[in-house]
Amino acid sequence: MRDLKIPAERHPEKAHRPDNVQPKKPDWIRVKAPVGEGYTQTRDIMREHKLVTVCEEAGCPNVGECWNQGHATMMIMGEVCTRACTFCNIATGKPPEALDVFEPGRVADAVKKLGLNHVVVTSVDRDDIEDGGAAHFAQTIRAIRRQSPGTTIEILTPDFIRCAPEALEEVVAAKPDVFNHNLETVPGLYPEVRPGARYFHSLRLLQRVKELDPSTFTKSGIMVGLGEDKQAVLQVMEDMRAADIDFLTIGQYLQPTPKHHRVDRFVTPDEFAAYEKAAWGKGFLMVSATPLTRSSYHAGDDFERLSAARREKTAGR
Numbered sequence: 001m002r003d004l005k006i007p008a009e010r011h012p013e014k015a016h017r018p019d020n021v022q023p024k025k026p027d028w029i030r031v032k033a034p035v036g037e038g039y040t041q042t043r044d045i046m047r048e049h050k051l052v053t054v055c056e057e058a059g060c061p062n063v064g065e066c067w068n069q070g071h072a073t074m075m076i077m078g079e080v081c082t083r084a085c086t087f088c089n090i091a092t093g094k095p096p097e098a099l100d101v102f103e104p105g106r107v108a109d110a111v112k113k114l115g116l117n118h119v120v121v122t123s124v125d126r127d128d129i130e131d132g133g134a135a136h137f138a139q140t141i142r143a144i145r146r147q148s149p150g151t152t153i154e155i156l157t158p159d160f161i162r163c164a165p166e167a168l169e170e171v172v173a174a175k176p177d178v179f180n181h182n183l184e185t186v187p188g189l190y191p192e193v194r195p196g197a198r199y200f201h202s203l204r205l206l207q208r209v210k211e212l213d214p215s216t217f218t219k220s221g222i223m224v225g226l227g228e229d230k231q232a233v234l235q236v237m238e239d240m241r242a243a244d245i246d247f248l249t250i251g252q253y254l255q256p257t258p259k260h261h262r263v264d265r266f267v268t269p270d271e272f273a274a275y276e277k278a279a280w281g282k283g284f285l286m287v288s289a290t291p292l293t294r295s296s297y298h299a300g301d302d303f304e305r306l307s308a309a310r311r312e313k314t315a316g317r
Contacts, residue, residue: 002093004079007257010091013084020262022255028269029252029291045110073120073156073295074107076140077133081124083196087184087223089256090124099129099136108143111151118300119144120180122156125196132160134167138174152303154178154219156295159202168205172212178247178303179209180219180295183240186232193226193261207243217285217306221249221295224275227264233275237282247286247306248279251293267291285309 008015080095081088111119121140126133141153155176160167172179187199206218220240224233233250240248250272255263269291276289286306 004091014259017259019258026266075122077123077126082127083125085194086261104140104143107140108147111144112147118152118303120154120299125158131167132163134170137171141174152177156180178217182221185226186228203243206245210244218245219247220245223253224267225253237279241282248284249293250275250289252291
């Protein structure tokens, strides 16, 4: 039995990689340790319903703030990912179990108990399953709708790269309010950072969501500080807009362990502000670009702003 708390067992494919020095974080990146009554209550509800969160598994720096507010990003389909991205702290390898048919119901129960107005549901990659877990995503969306009809639902999905087109169609047909799939980095870094994925496949996935259901908001994000240059980031913005993506997030890459991809540099707040200004200029409905921005950070507030931006744009036509 693997002990996923041990780094060499959590990421066996990285065990023999040379260590990359983890640089000291600048002042603008440091966050407080997770404490507080809200944090404890959220944690207890997750444990009670035997749910995994990407907040913990990926080591998100915002977990204290979000959990204190009762916000947690549910991670379905287990805690072991079949990919081996060099930036990610989620455990990798062959998942030890089949999908849990009761998980969608447990997620819905937790959403109701937390009283969420907006929920984010993500997953590991499950390349060992024919549809990549698409039906499981759809079942989870429907379960939340039944128990919490007023809750808006945001999903952060895998790329379904090995699946038939019907897999994506099933997820979109379940009508999430926001369909998020992260490009993660610029195309030139994919072989090192995201070797199991393909940049233009991910772009096309998001474009296809819009073709299937134009009412669904699409969202994608990248990390900076991996070794990209400014021009490559600006080109990603252009590519996203060509795919009709509504919402862009940009955040600082933080290296989980010495075996993970190195931090090339810490991008300054002023540089993030410049990226945000450029993105607004390219026509995104919503942009979040700060060192601590993550896909699900302030997702509920951002959804309200995203909806308002669409209404304003529609009214102006």
